[in-house]
Amino acid sequence: MDEAQGALTQLRAYLAQQNLNANAQLPPEREFCEVLGVSRGELRKALAVLEENGELWRHVGKGTFVGTRPFEEITGVSDIAAASNPREVMHARLAIEPVLAREAALNATAADIAEMRQCLKASRGATTWRQYENHDNRLHRLVAEASHNTLLIALFDTLNAVRRAVVWGRLRNNVDRPPADHHSFREHEALVDAIADRDLAAATAAMDRHLHAVQANLLRFRQAAE
Amino acid sequence: MDEAQGALTQLRAYLAQQNLNANAQLPPEREFCEVLGVSRGELRKALAVLEENGELWRHVGKGTFVGTRPFEEITGVSDIAAASNPREVMHARLAIEPVLAREAALNATAADIAEMRQCLKASRGATTWRQYENHDNRLHRLVAEASHNTLLIALFDTLNAVRRAVVWGRLRNNVDRPPADHHSFREHEALVDAIADRDLAAATAAMDRHLHAVQANLLRFRQAAE
DNA sequence: TTGCCTAATCAATCAAGAATTGGTTATATG
DNA sequence: CATATAACCAATTCTTGATTGATTAGGCAA
Incomplete structure (x- = not known):
């Protein structure tokens, strides 16, 4: 343990001397142990201590670095989609989008609301399901944009991208059109009205009801297909 | 144009015969034109027609595929972080994490809760702020994991990655340690208790209170620094 | 036995170059 | 003039070797 203490002291001395900034890479173990004049095992013990202490991090094939381990890169949308399923996506929408509606009711500008209304109108005029879905997508993103929080918008985009990737195959034909009394x-409209009224609870509830209706519709659709 | 029509007919015949599912890759142009017995130029004209029609998509270096072009990838974490700021991040956490706590209260297993409790204990024993922050990060992710919804977990990871990227510079020194009565x-503990009790409202409220306290602490810290 | 060093090996990662592929241009051929 | 053919371009993927942290086995001394 005297030796181990020595390796750790050597290592700390090296780090202090080189006064390296965060995210700096230090030599690979095979060279480093010779530089410090200790065996590789002792060096690894000392490194393990500092790693446990959060002062550095290591990864096979990459090396040893100073600072905290970088957040693991966000997995691509397709990876998330592959690990998820329609049920999870629907559940995530039910969890996230109502609070986005709430934020929209808090922060929407008159211009935001006008754009939503225009989108609603265009949605009514859609001549194909494809067109309708484009307008539907746009409305939901307008709600997210009305939060005026770029991070929340980015999260919504991720959610939406995963949703589209998961339900990929299911495409309606391009001849039918949404009925005039589509739910x-x-x-x-109730959602946009609530946002325009700055009624946080009503906006949250409206989005919640809408998504539950969409969910019910999906289940009905699936049953009809089976 | 008679020739062109011929190539297009050949191509459609091939597609019909091979009855390929969406996202299927078809041969590279250089082979394909020989298979169909047409010149590469004619084949490209025919492919252009089908691409314009939305029946397939192509990309240099990748190939030609059946179906609609996949959605453009989400912007990277660093891009989002560059466009955001600490205030937005805090606001987004206040919007998202309480509903994650709610989902955790709904879906957490006994193992999840045990892991949270262990994390709490380790958190109390942290000897540096760095260590404490690691445990804090882990606890919040455990809550997200307890939702057992891979999509929600991925969204939390994105949120967390952006948060860490935004507050990158701000690091506490490594000599002080969190006081025993840290808020x-x-x-x-109240949060984990609420999750263990399956009390959805209490879990939501506990996370909300916690984040508001963190926010207040941040403001105090910033004022002290100025 | 115990502890440590050395060496070999493994698995993940990276880097550079070859090969593939859609897109474009030049030349020839009829 | 139109088109087939070939050559070339740029984006992407694949392959191969080297690098690196992690792990294991054997030897050696206390």
Whole structure:
């Protein structure tokens, strides 16, 4: 243990001397142990102590670095989609989008609301399901944008990208069109009204009801297909 | 144009015969034109027609694929962080993490809760702020994991990655340690208790209170620094 | 036995170059 | 003039070797 203490002291001395800034890479173990004049095992013990202490981090194939381990890179949308499923996506929407609606009711500008209304109108005029879905996507993103929080918008985009990747195959044909009494029309309008009224609870509830209706519709669709 | 029509007919015949599913890759142009017995130029004209029609998509170096072009990838964490700021991040946490706590209270297993409790204990024993922050990060991720929804976990990871990227520079020194009466200890324990009790409202409120306390602490810290 | 050093080996990662592929241009050929 | 053919370009993927942290086995001394 005297030796181990020595290796740790050597290592700390090296780090202090080189006064390296965060994220700096230090030599690979095979060279480093010779530089410090200790065996590789002792060096590794000392490194393990500092790693446990959060002063540095290591990774196979990469090396040893000073500072805290970088957040593991966000896995790509396709990876998330591969690990998820429609049920999870629906559940995540039910968890996230109502609070986005709440934020929208808090922060939406008159211009935001006008754009939502225009989107609603265009949505009513859609001549194909494809067009309708584009307008639907746009409305939901407008709600996210109305939060005026770039991070929340980015999170919504991720959620949306995963959703589109997960439900990839399921495409409606391009000849039918949404019926004039499609449930989403009313629900979307109630949502925008609540946002325009700055009614946080109503906006949250409206989004929640809308997504539950979408979910019910999905289940009905799946049953019909089976 | 008779020739061109011929190539297009050949191509459609091939697609119909091979009855390929979406996202299927078809042969590279150089082979494909020989298979169909047309020149590469004619084949490219025919492919251009189908691409314009949305029946397939191509990309240099990748190939030609059936179906619609995949959604453009989400912008990287560093891009989001560059466009955001600490205030937005805090606001986003206040919006998202309480609902994650709610989901955790709904779906956490006994193992999840045990792991949280162990993390709490380790957190109390932290000898440096760095160590404490590691445990804090881990606890918040454990809450997200307890939702057992891979998509929600991925969204939390994104949020967390942006947070760490935004507050990158701000690091506490490594000599002080969190005081035994640090407010987060009590708040974290209340949060885990609520999750263990399956009390959705209490879990949501506990996370909300905790984050508000963190926010207040940040403001105090900033004022002290100025 | 115990502890440590050395060496070999493993698995993950990276880097550089070859090969592949859609896109473009030049030349020839009829 | 139109088109086939070939050559070349740029983006992407694949392959191969080297690098690196982690692990294991054997030897050696206290």
